[in-house]
Amino acid sequence: MSLFLPIVPALLWLIFLLSLILICLYYRLLFFTGLCCALSLWLWQVQQHQLHTQRLLSLSDPWLKGQVVSIRQQDEDFSRFLWQINEGPHQGYLVRLRWQDAPQVLGQGQHWWFKVRCKAVRSPANPGSAYVEANAYVLGLVANCVVKDAVLLEHEWDHRQQLYQRLKAKIGDLPSFSLITALTLGERPFSDELWLGLQATALGHLISISGFHIGLLFGWVYGLMLLLANIHLRLLVCRQWAPFVALAAAWYYSLLAGFAIPTLRALVALVLAVYLMQQHRRLSYSQSWLLVCGLLLLLNPLWVMSISFWLTVYAVALIFLFVWRYPLLDHSFRGRVRHAVKFQALMTLLMSAPTLLFFHGIAPLALLSNLIFVPWCSLLVIPYLLVALLLELVLPAHAVWHWQLADLVLAPLYHWLLYGAAMDYWWLLPAQTVFSALLVALLLMAVFFLPGSAPKLRLSLLLLPFVFLLWPKVVQWQLHLIDVGQGTAVLLQKGDRGLLYDVGPVYGSFNATEAYVLPYLHYQGIRQLDYLVLSHADSDHTGAFSEVLKTYPKVQLIADFQTGYPQQPCLALPAVYLDARLGSFRSAYAKPEGNDSSCVLAIEAAGWRTLLTGDISNKVETELLSAEPDLKTDLLLLGHHGSKSSSHLSFLAQVQPLFALNSAAANNSYGHPSKEVRARLSLLQIPLLNTADQGAIRIEITDQQLDIWPYRQQPLPFWLQKQ
Template identity: 80%
Template sequence: MNVNRFFIGVISGCLLSLFLPIVPELLWLIFLLALILTCMYYRLLFFTGLCCALSLWLWQVQQHQTQSTQLLAWPEPWLKGQVVSISQQDPEFSRFLWQISEGPQQGYLVRVRWQQAPALLGQGQDWWFKLRCKAVRAPANPGSVHVEANAYVLGIIGNCVVKDALVLDVEWDHRQQLYQRLQQKIGNLPSFSLITAFTLGERPFSDELWLGLQATALGHLISISGFHIGLLFGWVYGLMLGVATLHINLLWCRKAAAFIALTAAWYYSLLAGFAIPTLRALLALALAVYLLQQHRRLSYSQSWLLVCGLLLLLNPLWVMSISFWLTLYAVALIFLFVWRYPLQDRSLSGVIIHGLKFQAVMTLLMSAPTLLFFHGVAPLALLSNLIFVPWCSFLVIPYLLIALLLELVLPAEMLWHWQLADLLLAPLQHWLLAGASMQYWWLLPAQTAFSALCIALLLLAVFFLPAAVPKHRIALLSLPFILLLWPKTPQWQLHLIDVGQGTAVLLQKGDRGLLYDVGPVYGSFNATEAYVLPYLHYQGIRQLDYLVLSHADTDHTGAFAEVLKAYPKLQLIADFDTGFSQRPCLSLPERYLDAELWAFRSLTQSGEGNNSSCVLAITTAGWQSLLTGDIGHSVEAELLMSRPDLKTDLLVLGHHGSKSSSQLDFLSRVKPLLALNSAAAHNAYGHPSAEVLGRLALLQIPLLNTAEQGAIRIEKTEQQLHIWPYRQQPLPFWLQKP
């Protein structure tokens, strides 16, 4: 019981760190250490654990920030390190993780981009790199990875570009050799991406497969995680116990079963690149093996607290990982199920029914965190998991690991074992593609952490309360949550999507929308696929009616063809040649649903430059928004001459806040209540300019900029505007400032 209090304190301290507004100075570590000694003296184990967690968290965060600051302070340092991930190849760049092996930053990672990298580049190689680095920062949109938090979890201290290089050791490690061999040998198989996902943790998925994973709720099955590591451990452990029964001379297999199974789990983790979920599973399994050897039995609650507490003591920064808490939540559900519904009928039919019941309960109870983090549920989740979790657990994953072992011993030209694997994966492949094509994903009202917790507790009560508790009382408790989740009348929303140095604005009502620009494209990278399309899917846009391309600059047109592919029925609006069926800016209708539209394009500008931008005024629920593209001061004056009474409530600054736009006269005439700007953090152009900031300050117009706020969502009702800047919402609080 005392140990439980300590680990509850550890968990509480790690959770408390998420709500701290700032990172305290390192001197606070002395105070925390003194508190630890005091609490230990008085045997206050809860507070001892809490202070231990906060001390370790403070030390790791301060070290991470210090080493990142030092790295960024050097102009172009030469550093020695090792490639620790399989590189992602783009037409112009190779991207990979690189671990520094010497100097004060030893052990930390940097995310590297290398233009025209050599073909021999691979995981396991040692290099001297001359690097130009910048801080880890990326556009922040709901539904996407919290890049800054993820950098702390993984130990990444910078994003770097290779300026010069010297190879020290060209040998690939075992994982890279296997991946290269499989790519050359079976890269043309339809299920190649699924094979590499299950065996090596690499997921070169198409957009269709990613959508299929969302629509079928099978993402947990494809990514190598604790489930896969634990599954392999169980298979090998059971196999060794079975072998021990064959002959008396094989009794040693019983004693060695746990260690052999742990070794197999370690090898699987090695193949997965020792991803964090696999490391957590390995540590938990190692603890279980230790307790087994010591003949110590713990209750389910003690086991959960022990695993969770020890993992957070090893790395308190894992508290920022969503996957960490999803895993612990799933483990807690498994323990609850085994406690509440023990297996009593051990016949084949009884085991099958019990397994189906388990899968159904797990799928339903995992819907609460899905609703919290992804604002929706997949109706196909239950059916998908009932079919493909057993299919993959009992057939696909064991066979793929056997096929991988065969690959190591069979002649290189042999293909039959992979062709059979392709046949086994064909049903899953077809199911994912079918789910993507039908867009099986239900968007539900966004939930707070509190409401999602209440929903989870209600579901837990339904399934795990003793049978003596009247079920009708639980049904009455569910009524408030039914009202909470009941679809509400859709309101108009304006979204300024964070695409970095570019523009993308979404006007949404329900599942329909109008998109104004699609973000930038830089070389092989385009924000349209990286940010805009995922944002549209996340917000539940099923019907995109119009795509307005303001002008021809690539920071506005991006990869607009991908939007046309995703929404083939939309109408493209552009005043330059796109190569697709299109209509001019001024052909936009005056009404879109119940919104009023007014389009303007300069009559004096005949080219495709900034001043040819299509300006769009939108009136919804009595509020007006003005999207100005990249127009300069001359077209601003022309716009005012065309419509002298022009006023707006929301103004998206022209040309990302450039000093050549948003002139004082223009701002004072249109009188916006709020200015919005789309620009990248620390961009090379200095947007928004000091001049524009001065004009806004003079007129007392507040500004929200995606560089600081991330994506900005504004809901319009007849009474007021509800504004949600994304970076002011996610935890941890101390990471919200740029």
Template identity: 35%
Template sequence: MRTWMLALAAGLVLPRFLPALPGIAACAAFITLGVLMLMRRSWVPFGLFLLGLGWACYQSQNALADRLPVSMDGRTFWIEGRVVGLPAATGDVVRFELVDIESRHVGLPSKVRLSWYGGPQLRAGERWRLAVRLKRPRGLVNPQSFDYEAWLLARGIGATGTVKAGERLSASAAADGWRDRLRARLMDIPAFDRQGAIAALVVGDDSGLSRSDWQVLQDTGTVHLMVISGQHIGMLAGLLYGLVALLARSGAWPRRWPWLPCACGLALAGALCYGWLAGFDVPVRRACFMVAVVLLWRLRFRHLGVWQPLLLALNGVLLIDPLVTLQPGFWLSFGAVAVLALVFAGRLGRWVWWKTLLRAQWAATLGLLPFLLALGLPVSASSPLANLIAVPWVSLTVPFALLGTILLPLGGVGEAILWLVGGSLDLLFELLSFIATWRPAWFAVGLPWWALLMIGLGVLLLLMPAGIPLRALGVMLLLPMAFPPRMEVPEGRAQVWVLDVGQGLSVLVRTREHALLYDAGPRQGDFDAGERVVLPSIRSLAVSRLDMLLLSHADNDHSGGAQAIQRLMPVARLISGEPQRHAAGLDAKPCESGEQWQWNGVRFTLWQWQAARDSNQMSCVLLVEANGERILLTGDIDQAAEQALLHSGEKVQAQWLLLPHHGSRSSSSESFLRAVEPAAALISRSFHNAFGHPHPSVSARLTALGTDTYDTALDGAIRIDLGDFSTAKVQRAERRFWREK
């Protein structure tokens, strides 16, 4: 039976790793062949594998088919729909999801995610008529970056968009908007300014947590504690089960009621009620299903061991929603349960409670390490200590948060309890902040598959019981993590990465021993590309410090992320084309036109137009030359600055040209392009940007000159091995079935 369930799970998981999905006909063929193979017992595992594969591919194809058609991409429509979930207001932006969509246009997806800048307060359950500009799901693609497209597909979102105008058609019904009203009630309670954390624990809304709160949680590996997940559901179920067991053991439980069925029933009811309160999001549904399986195992099938119910829960979750494999939480939650089962199942003797707690925390930290590395998530060295404090702290806090919420109708009783809960959470965050300052999170360098395999095998050996042969070898197998295999840049060569930061610019230039970052991406509202995109990407490329941060000029799309970069990574030297315009804290030196230097045989040259009259013209231009191959990084210079550069006497000919001002009509004049004579042009921009970059006239000039183009909006991050005279490598070439080409 265990082999059969493993085969089914393997088939359900496999599409997650496919570059492209088989068609609907192939899915039907897999399912048909799988059913036929079930008729012979020896073929059952193969049949279950094909059934799982066919079902998962069919469900994934249906989700892809529900995306906005290409012909409608970037267009504006009038649509009607109902707001679902909890709308999140951050600054002047309201983000929400819309379902039950009606429109005179055929082919719109069944669920969309929208942003409304300066929009009104929205409530779940309200029905709106909106003018929205819809776009197909598309995200930034960089080394080790968050996969936004996979996240959208896993949530069944077929389009994103921006609201231009709208009118409310109907108010929220009582059954639809109660969670929203409860969240608003919780946010109005004075609780040491920790109302957002209380709302996160009670109704699963994390929009009230600040960016600094998230940074602390990430640095200490405790993010899972502030997002309602399997741990919270399981914790409440365990608390209720343990309460009945304690009463039964002490003789206080009524003898006419069998305690075990009552304990399991009460635990399941508590888990379902908590899940209902949290909105039954995907992780919550997964957790409730797992709790139900565990309780059923405890009640009736304990003799089967611990692995049977775990596999049953795994297959149940995957059959209900195969796309759950696109979410990191799926791998982490099942991985944590499997690790704890491996460590505790079948061990002889009893441990005192504190030894059990220490061993569980140590096992979970070590056991989840391969998952974190494979998923490209930050690894927290302080996680064992932080979780040792925070897990029991939050475990004791959640019941009081729920109790206070239930008692809110009783005057000030509920508010008083929640005030105490807020104080408890505030003290917890103070402790976590101290730990985060001592040991922040570590972004691992991207590891090859063989290194991940070694680390996984090493972790497995270390989790084995004492006395297992070669157990100490596990420490040696972890060495790729401490000494990751690096793609060294040869002497006299440079590795150039044009990162995908949307409508902005950030370029990393690495030599054998040095690193320079040219611009730091934009900062828009609560999204800081420097912190969320640039920093994880360059850390994954084995850059731990910057010898120079060069900001072409002070416009937000080029320098918005600079403060985050300087705050979170050592920067030896900061240069800017407009040092006087930067915010306080960015003490930049001016760009010195004509300055040159060499790193590891690679030559760098700066240029700036001294007669510049505006910000774009003041852009600091960087020319990099390695082994005779050159790249010209131009910031936002316009045609006047281009002509000044041509007449400056600088040698501007280069094989690679970063198009000035993202390919704007005011730049990239024909005379400039002919003088540079690039073999390839690089464009850094966002898809469907409001400025129309690159301008058709610029694209026409490049075509006429026979210049190849690489575009971050189409290609993702672009890598150039300068000095090798080879073609560029693009991130979107790494195919994923859910990723736009």
């Protein structure tokens, strides 16, 4: 129930819940007691996180003592890493640090005194992209900070950092190096091509160290210990120590993975399993599942804000359901293979519901990929990689043959990922709501409970969700102001077709086009992008537009500056796009590049008018009104992100917008939108919708009305929409 609270309640709610707990205990209403305890614990954790965040942000460039807890990521100008405060009132909380010109000695495990300048964890909020603020609660991350000064306290790297540096120096040039580090140390320095391959083949769960890998290692070590116990009577003690040795191996693997949250969840489940084994107690599948979920939420109730938590408990529930519904009766080799194929087929099918909800598509290679590479990785790749790690610790430093063999073992997986990326095997579907995804999951899950004598009914239930998903929807115009921070990206959409005006910023290594714009297009189900309009040459508008051209190779590029690609000028835009009317304007007196050279785009769809002004100044606004003296609009994108040099009073009074839209970053250093522009809008009583406050803004355009949906003001919390 706590998931459906749109805001974090005040302290009064916590007091109210504690009172309810006492009442429920008095009347022995144990279920409601547990429910109230869970809500109280969740609220307390959230409020503690907010309290420590506010206290840290109130300090002026404080000196803090802590430990580096992640392997640093190197950008062009900055090193980025996680740092855990280990002294003072904020002890135990994490900070994400950026350090310009960081020394090469910086590594995980070191203790430092840092003088830091911090700001709140806040990022653009778009459906279809990771929600960073919810993830901060999950990780215990209280601020993003920049290192201003530093004193090194302990020089030594920890075991994980030493192994990573050793592997990078020895085998960094092997083709499968990124896969080796992903499966041994949890570090994934993947190329864009490999990321696309993981999506297209649905094998991301194999490459990210999770409960599957930890449980697999536990099973291998436990089985090996039992095998030793059967060899000789003197080794019978191995049977007694088997669960503890296997648990120690799982702990070490989690250590190598940096104790990522999925590995911690797996360790909790394994500790419970070992405890029950020692107590000679057996639980039903449902009891085991509920007990593990309860323990996980007791350890950290904020995990409910993580999509990976829900994917994990959903997948485990499916496994238990399968084992209960389809026990292995035929123990022959053929029977085991048939059982494994049935398991993979049902898991792939039933996992399609959360895939639709969170990733907005289906990988047709999923079943084949899992049938081949789940056993390949389970029986060969992961066991051998762990053996190779042990060999790395005992062999001479110059020995590389064991990693060359690992490269050969990983070659089939590596080439399969490249093949999937090259063929672009990913079926994009329009974004689904939580309700539609739950409906699909329930319909698919019904397959579990149907008798084998009802094949036609099974087939009908299998086809029904996809008929529902692919049933033609009512097509109407939509305008999307994508939240890209300090930049611009606007999508005009009808059905699965669209026109994109600017693509967001590129600042150093940060690329809003890939981080926000392309995921948003995928989320909205844009299969055909007809026009890409780059208003002018500034990097906060052009971003990584080449990535858009690569994703939509048939798009027509519109730009008035040299891009190096086939293009048409702004004034070459057609007068009619689908059933909307377009009008374009460009200053006749502006320089070839610069803000005043912006392509101004007027759109009329379903009788409603929109004006996109780029970064034009008051001078060009006056020129525009001279060329179009009767210009009116219903939606106005403020020029230059709300700068005081644009959107002057006379211009606003002439075009008379119903709503002013603005694209700017929260707490940006430019002060956009300026107080002058805000005052002009207030004087004319024009409501302002700003991405810094509302996140992405979706406007549904019908003949009768404009329906405005700001992402940050949706009734469900962001972690339910996308995490």
